[in-house]
Amino acid sequence: MDQQKAGSKQVSHKRVNGSKNENSTEFGGFVAGSFVSKYKKAPEALKNFHMNDAESELEVPRTPMTPRTSTTPDLVFFLNKRSYLGHEKSTFHHDLELDHRPPTREALLPDMANSYRLLLTGLGEDPERQGLLKTPERAAKAMLFFTKGYDQSLEEVLNNAIFDEDTDEMVVVKDIEMFSMCEHHLVPFYGKVSIGYLPQGKILGLSKLARIVEIFSRRLQVQERLTKQIAIAVMQAVRPAGVAVVIEGVHMCMVMRGVQKINSKTVTSTMLGVFRDDPKTREEFLNLVHSK
Numbered sequence: 001m002d003q004q005k006a007g008s009k010q011v012s013h014k015r016v017n018g019s020k021n022e023n024s025t026e027f028g029g030f031v032a033g034s035f036v037s038k039y040k041k042a043p044e045a046l047k048n049f050h051m052n053d054a055e056s057e058l059e060v061p062r063t064p065m066t067p068r069t070s071t072t073p074d075l076v077f078f079l080n081k082r083s084y085l086g087h088e089k090s091t092f093h094h095d096l097e098l099d100h101r102p103p104t105r106e107a108l109l110p111d112m113a114n115s116y117r118l119l120l121t122g123l124g125e126d127p128e129r130q131g132l133l134k135t136p137e138r139a140a141k142a143m144l145f146f147t148k149g150y151d152q153s154l155e156e157v158l159n160n161a162i163f164d165e166d167t168d169e170m171v172v173v174k175d176i177e178m179f180s181m182c183e184h185h186l187v188p189f190y191g192k193v194s195i196g197y198l199p200q201g202k203i204l205g206l207s208k209l210a211r212i213v214e215i216f217s218r219r220l221q222v223q224e225r226l227t228k229q230i231a232i233a234v235m236q237a238v239r240p241a242g243v244a245v246v247i248e249g250v251h252m253c254m255v256m257r258g259v260q261k262i263n264s265k266t267v268t269s270t271m272l273g274v275f276r277d278d279p280k281t282r283e284e285f286l287n288l289v290h291s292k
């Protein structure tokens with residue numbers, strides 16, 4: 001993953017004419033209703049599952065909140081439908097491509113693989129032919145990797161890499177590579193994320209900005225929500241005077257199928273706090289993002 005981020009650039013730049021507005025963060029506006037109310041119809045195990053406070057605060061409407069199976073044996077049982085397997089017994093444990101911590105969703109793999117087997121049959125393929133024999137398992141693992149962000153929390157990812165620093169200069173990390181999955185077609189969209197914030201006494205470990213991108217991009221997404229979630233997470237992590245996020249994305253659902261526009265790019269932005277209120281601060285950020 002670190003290799004993946006090798007192309008990202010960090011810029012620290014003095015703020016010019018940026019006025020602070022302590023009361024202007026819009027962060028609270030995105031807080032959605034409780035987890036339980038979203039899963040009213042879910043089985044008991046799911047209803048009783050509690051996200052940690054940090055993550056639930058980050059949720060915006062329509063965000064899928066996949067339970068984190070690592071800490072909830074009952075939930076693993078529910079998802080696995082057959083029996084609860086401790087992680088230590090799982091044959092997938094060392095095989096899974098998740099790099100952030102021991103895999104937690106391996107209990108899903110058999111059911112997911114069966115679904116892929118059905119899919120292959122639906123396509124008119126023979127899942128028993130040699131080339132496809134292991135495809136359902138491979139595809140299931142790949143899908144878990146593409147959505148590994150459901151298994152991550154902001155708190156864990158930040159790992160306390162928040163430092164007291166007497167600075168109010170703009171920090172920008174730009175061109176962070178991003179890979180996500182379109183929630184409408186289950187095909188990838190990818191692009192670059194640029195994040196800026198104006199610290200007020202606290203700064204964030206630089207790599208953590210890229211890790212925040214991973215938490216929210218490795219899910220089923222729409223680009224608008226992804227942009228907003230990243231901004232809110234940075235706001236929550238260091239309570240800066242403002243956060244700006246710009247994403248430029250290419251959606252394979254518009255390239256490989258459908259309207260088939262191979263050169264189109266989608267640009268989304270979220271501006272919070274001083275970036276929203278002060279045009280000069282916003283302009284400074286956008287200039288830094290667009291500079292070579």
Ligand SMILES: Nc1nc2c(ncn2[C@@H]2O[C@H](COP(=O)(O)OP(=O)(O)OP(=O)(O)O)[C@@H](O)[C@H]2O)c(=O)[nH]1
Pocket residue numbers: 182183184221222223224251253254257258259
């Ligand atoms: N706003 C937004 N739309 C997205 C995103 N990803 C995919 N879409 C759109 O989701 C829409 C789904 O539209 P539908 O008409 O229900 O599906 P469809 O028949 O597959 O649409 P076409 O892609 O136009 O063929 C399409 O317009 C996609 O371009 C995203 O990140 N943000």
